[in-house]
Amino acid sequence: MSDLEKYKLKYAFAEDYGTSYYKFGPVGETPDIIENRGIILDKISIVSKIMGIEKNIIVGPEVATYIGHREAIGRHLVYPMRDGLVEKENERSWRVIYEITKYGLNKHRPIASDFKGFYVAAALSAIAPEYMYRRIFEIHQKIDEETGLVKAVTIIPQPLAVAIAEKSITCIVVESGHGNTQITPISRYPIREAILSLNRGGAEADAITAEILKDCGYGDLAREEKLIRCIKESIGLIPTDLQTSIEKAKKDPERFRAVFHIPNTTITIDLEENSWMRFLIGEIVFDPENEIFESFYRKGMPRPRDTMVGDTRIPGTIDMARAIIMSAERTSFEVQMYLYRKIILSGGNFSWKVPRGLEDAATDAATKIMSMLKKYNIEARVELTKDPMYSVWKGALVYAIAVPDEYEWNWESMEGWYKWR
Amino acid sequence: MNMSGIGKVWKVGISGGSVLEMNSIEDFKEVIIEHFRRRGCTRPQVDISEDVIKQVDLVLQDANNLLAFRIFRGIVYSAAEFRVMIDEEILRATKLTEVFDKVYIVIPDTYTDMARSVISGRILDEVGIGIIAVDEHGNVEELLVPRPTKLTRRELGKGIEEIVGDLRRRIDEIELLYNSLKTEFGVLSEKITKIERTLSMLREEVDVLKGKLSTLPTRHEIIEEIGEKTLAPVEELPSFAKNNPWLEILRKRERE
Numbered sequence: 096m097s098d099l100e101k102y103k104l105k106y107a108f109a110e111d112y113g114t115s116y117y118k119f120g121p122v123g124e125t126p127d128i129i130e131n132r133g134i135i136l137d138k139i140s141i142v143s144k145i146m147g148i149e150k151n152i153i154v155g156p157e158v159a160t161y162i163g164h165r166e167a168i169g170r171h172l173v174y175p176m177r178d179g180l181v182e183k184e185n186e187r188s189w190r191v192i193y194e195i196t197k198y199g200l201n202k203h204r205p206i207a208s209d210f211k212g213f214y215v216a217a218a219l220s221a222i223a224p225e226y227m228y229r230r231i232f233e234i235h236q237k238i239d240e241e242t243g244l245v246k247a248v249t250i251i252p253q254p255l256a257v258a259i260a261e262k263s264i265t266c267i268v269v270e271s272g273h274g275n276t277q278i279t280p281i282s283r284y285p286i287r288e289a290i291l292s293l294n295r296g297g298a299e300a301d302a303i304t305a306e307i308l309k310d311c312g313y314g315d316l317a318r319e320e321k322l323i324r325c326i327k328e329s330i331g332l333i334p335t336d337l338q339t340s341i342e343k344a345k346k347d348p349e350r351f352r353a354v355f356h357i358p359n360t361t362i363t364i365d366l367e368e369n370s371w372m373r374f375l376i377g378e379i380v381f382d383p384e385n386e387i388f389e390s391f392y393r394k395g396m397p398r399p400r401d402t403m404v405g406d407t408r409i410p411g412t413i414d415m416a417r418a419i420i421m422s423a424e425r426t427s428f429e430v431q432m433y434l435y436r437k438i439i440l441s442g443g444n445f446s447w448k449v450p451r452g453l454e455d456a457a458t459d460a461a462t463k464i465m466s467m468l469k470k471y472n473i474e475a476r477v478e479l480t481k482d483p484m485y486s487v488w489k490g491a492l493v494y495a496i497a498v499p500d501e502y503e504w505n506w507e508s509m510e511g512w513y514k515w516r
Numbered sequence: 517m518n519m520s521g522i523g524k525v526w527k528v529g530i531s532g533g534s535v536l537e538m539n540s541i542e543d544f545k546e547v548i549i550e551h552f553r554r555r556g557c558t559r560p561q562v563d564i565s566e567d568v569i570k571q572v573d574l575v576l577q578d579a580n581n582l583l584a585f586r587i588f589r590g591i592v593y594s595a596a597e598f599r600v601m602i603d604e605e606i607l608r609a610t611k612l613t614e615v616f617d618k619v620y621i622v623i624p625d626t627y628t629d630m631a632r633s634v635i636s637g638r639i640l641d642e643v644g645i646g647i648i649a650v651d652e653h654g655n656v657e658e659l660l661v662p663r664p665t666k667l668t669r670r671e672l673g674k675g676i677e678e679i680v681g682d683l684r685r686r687i688d689e690i691e692l693l694y695n696s697l698k699t700e701f702g703v704l705s706e707k708i709t710k711i712e713r714t715l716s717m718l719r720e721e722v723d724v725l726k727g728k729l730s731t732l733p734t735r736h737e738i739i740e741e742i743g744e745k746t747l748a749p750v751e752e753l754p755s756f757a758k759n760n761p762w763l764e765i766l767r768k769r770e771r772e
């Protein structure tokens with residue numbers, strides 16, 4: 096191994112720009128993690144005018160200390176990647192991304208005489224347009240000019256990173272985060288023309304959780320975003336089969352009873368005889384088209400927006416199995432069979448648990464998708480990443496270690512190291 | 517003397533050039549008492565609750581009006597700092613206008629210029645707060661004469677709420693800024709500790725190297741020794757990178 100490759104192995108650095116979390120860090124088993132958000136303070140007069148403070152963006156764990164000042168801070172809080180993409184002109188979001196990136200790199204600045212900057216692999220959504228690539232490069236270059244922390248940078252699509260972390264060369268990666276879901280067939284390379292992106296993710300499950308809380312008399316709590324997410328993760332269940340699971344729960348409400356105690360308060364949420372509704376929370380992730388959801392859409396719950404793949408319009412509510420098939424069918428015939436042999440689910444939105452004693456009615460995401468595919472006569476092997484939260488970061492790190500230093504960035508293949516020094 | 521000219525500034529010397537050094541709060545109080553005594557003010561003739569007394573430095577009575585004085589104790593070096601502190605001071609004084617007819621903030625005259633540039637006379641006028649400057653010789657200058665608030669409070673009730681709201685918001689913002697500075701300070705001191713640690717490590721290493729250098733005879737050998745050290749041993753691959761077929765695939769990428 097050349098000295099340069101040794102250096103790269105030592106100073107590889109991976110970044111995963113998730114819709115809700117930013118995971119980052121140098122070579123190691125697990126990354127560091129902060130929320131992908133920031134507070135921009137330009138308009139706060141005291142800061143800019145009085146103290147002449149240059150830094151008027153706050154990112155990282157510090158953000159949490161201001162959330163209490165909801166009124167003062169609300170409109171200053173920016174989530175730059177809510178659905179995986181950042182608009183070209185959205186300067187506020189780009190500033191937050193710049194700041195988050197700098198924060199992450201700075202935090203891990205090595206103290207070593209041989210350090211000349213990291214080899215950074217940044218993971219972006221598979222559908223990130225070229226301008227996002229350019230901007231991410233620019234941001235790293237700028238940070239390097241200010242700090243000397245970046246020697247070279249490359250960008251890897253998130254699903255490819257998952258495949259790498261899972262050591263799979265031919266597979267379909269279904270990545271579902273908070274804001275969106277991407278289906279990406281991979282065979283040594285991501286098959287770009289087959290990528291299908293849905294405008295939905297964990298947020299849809301949050302939305303129906305809020306509706307259910309309202310229906311059950313907890314309307315006042317239904318406005319607290321963080322709390323809803325917590326409740327969702329705690330009480331939501333994926334039904335093995337919606338109809339039969341609901342029937343079981345209605346017959347035996349005590350066994351399926353959904354109770355959630357809000358930590359550090361005296362408040363307990365109890366769905367009582369409505370506990371069967373837990374299954375709606377899980378189901379909507381996989382099949383938001385089910386007619387049972389119609390009444391919720393009519394009441395104003397947002398319906399996931401349609402997406403375009405080539406010239407085909409894909410309904411936002413398409414069921415997950417059909418979406419996977421549509422994506423697979425855009426690849427060559429020979430490869431399809433191999434693709435179905437390994438479907439990898441990743442992202443927090445597939446991390447649903449099955450509580451003990453409810454195995455007869457609730458299931459995990461992989462089994463759910465497997466049985467949905469069976470309805471379309473497709474035998475597939477589906478599995479969850481071992482580490483849904485961090486697999487993108489892990490794959491990106493391997494990518495940084497492996498892509499040779501002399502491979503310069505190529506806009507055709509969208510691979511290689513982008514350099515400026 | 518025209519008392520209604522809001523914002524109008526005039527000077528009333530009292531100790532006629534004598535060299536009275538202003539050293540303590542007591543000194544300030546003394547010259548203020550003297551200054552207002554000449555205008556017919558007396559010690560308060562009514563009972564004032566302990567609670568309220570604690571919030572002021574001095575209370576005087578002018579006919580039926582109760583006057584309260586708060587002496588600005590802050591030490592600041594810039595208009596910026598002054599603004600932050602005086603904002604808080606004003607907020608406290610504003611609360612006092614509910615009990616007193618006139619409330620004065622007393623500042624050392626070194627801050628007079630800052631006060632002129634920073635304080636909005638309009639706001640103080642509306643809430644009924646006056647500003648007094650005292651110089652090192654004990655000369656008292658009323659920079660801003662307060663309007664008695666009992667009359668105006670009822671008419672201006674709404675305006676005051678707005679102003680108090682505005683001040684509250686400012687305080688919120690100051691608090692915010694304070695928190696952020698505090699955290700940043702923490703981060704910085706952490707960094708410094710780290711740097712110090714590294715520095716002492718490096719020092720030790722240099723000492724070791726120095727020792728070796730003295731025992732090594734030829735230049736050639738020295739270079740080898742140091743050369744090996746510059747690239748510290750490569751860490752082991754993380755578990756998910758080990759035996760990963762992608763390593764080979766990606767390594768060959770450019771040549772494909």
Ligand SMILES: Nc1ncnc2c1ncn2[C@@H]1O[C@H](COP(=O)(O)OP(=O)(O)O)[C@@H](O)[C@H]1O
Pocket residue numbers: 112113114115116271272273274296297298324327328331441442443444445446447448483484
């Ligand atoms: N145990 C769980 N059960 C159900 N949903 C979960 C669970 N853990 C995380 N999630 C959901 O996953 C989503 C976040 O996924 P993640 O992959 O971290 O997103 P991103 O990478 O886009 O930031 C959120 O909607 C969160 O509520």
